[in-house]
Amino acid sequence: MVDPIPDKVELSSEEKESIYVHKVYDQIAKHFSNTRYNPWPVIKKYLEDQEPGCIGADIGCGNGKYLGVRSGDMFVIGSDRSPALVEICNERGFESMTADNLNLPYRDNVFDFAISIAVIHHFSTESRRVAAIKEILRTLRKGGTALIYVWALEQDGKRKFEADHQDYLVPWVTKSSKKDSPNDEPNQKTYQR
Amino acid sequence: MLQCHAKGCDDPAKNFPLEISDFTKEEIEAEKNKDFLVRMLPKLEWNALYTTAVKLGITGLPETLPSDAETNDEFLSALHTVLLEVHIKEGKMTCNGCNHVYPIKDGVPNMLLAEHEI
Numbered sequence: 519m520v521d522p523i524p525d526k527v528e529l530s531s532e533e534k535e536s537i538y539v540h541k542v543y544d545q546i547a548k549h550f551s552n553t554r555y556n557p558w559p560v561i562k563k564y565l566e567d568q569e570p571g572c573i574g575a576d577i578g579c580g581n582g583k584y585l586g587v588r589s590g591d592m593f594v595i596g597s598d599r600s601p602a603l604v605e606i607c608n609e610r611g612f613e614s615m616t617a618d619n620l621n622l623p624y625r626d627n628v629f630d631f632a633i634s635i636a637v638i639h640h641f642s643t644e645s646r647r648v649a650a651i652k653e654i655l656r657t658l659r660k661g662g663t664a665l666i667y668v669w670a671l672e673q674d675g676k677r678k679f680e681a682d683h684q685d686y687l688v689p690w691v692t693k694s695s696k697k698d699s700p701n702d703e704p705n706q707k708t709y710q711r
Numbered sequence: 712m713l714q715c716h717a718k719g720c721d722d723p724a725k726n727f728p729l730e731i732s733d734f735t736k737e738e739i740e741a742e743k744n745k746d747f748l749v750r751m752l753p754k755l756e757w758n759a760l761y762t763t764a765v766k767l768g769i770t771g772l773p774e775t776l777p778s779d780a781e782t783n784d785e786f787l788s789a790l791h792t793v794l795l796e797v798h799i800k801e802g803k804m805t806c807n808g809c810n811h812v813y814p815i816k817d818g819v820p821n822m823l824l825a826e827h828e829i
Contacts, residue, residue, distance in 0.1 A: 572750075599823075604819055617822040
């Protein structure tokens with residue numbers, strides 16, 4: 519298995535995210551979407567617990583996995599930075615748009631709730647991560663809630679992460695079924711460890 | 712529901728609602744949920760919704776919210792159509808403050824700003 523690499527890339531945050539996040543997701547969108555289909559129980563419950571008639575946002579909605587969890591009596595609007603992933607949402611019949619978490623196209627205090635699932639760790643600096651959270655909070659009405667999931671600093675799994683380094687580039691390996699070679703070259707994205 | 716909705720968009724000059732133009736739309740039937748519609752009423756920016764609907768060539772919405780909105784079935788049906796059934800396939804949304812044009816292609820709006828607009 520391909521190991522994660524400590525992030526020591528010397529580029530500006532925007533450049534780093536452009537190469538290691540935006541371009542990567544545009545290439546892996548379809549494969550990525552195929553591996554994202556089971557709504558996680560805690561998030562599913564959070565959505566099901568919302569009042570009927572509420573409006574929410576899924577910021578960084580990916581392939582729209584959570585946009586269809588509950589339909590008919592609430593409205594959830596999705597946004598993602600990756601045009602390729604938003605297109606997949608659209609094909610699945612969900613309302614979504616291309617937008618940047620750091621600059622959301624929503625007015626202040628409009629949503630009853632927001633979810634941000636496995637998104638914020640894609641930002642390459644702490645200040646950008648904080649800014650992303652602030653943006654999410656800006657769109658919530660008074661008393662609204664947000665559910666945010668990110669990669670944990672503590673990792674016990676198969677991947678090797680060194681204790682002294684927080685940010686890593688984590689490999690995404692695509693497999694080509696039609697060609698002879700078993701692997702395409704691994705693509706990588708920046709994760710908060 | 713996309714864009715035929717009270718939700719506005721932000722731009723550096725903070726303007727809402729965005730002006731829709733050069734659009735094609737389609738209507739896709741959706742199940743009507745009266746409870747949902749009634750609960751949505753207080754969340755709607757009626758003026759914005761109304762002017763946008765008019766611009767989209769949708770008749771049927773009254774200029775002001777009727778006093779019996781919650782029980783007026785005819786009104787709720789019209790609202791249902793606007794909120795949940797009308798979809799914009801192609802179009803442009805322009806900010807009246809800074810003139811930035813947000814395109815809608817294939818039903819998907821692109822809300823990204825250029826570097827100098829952030």
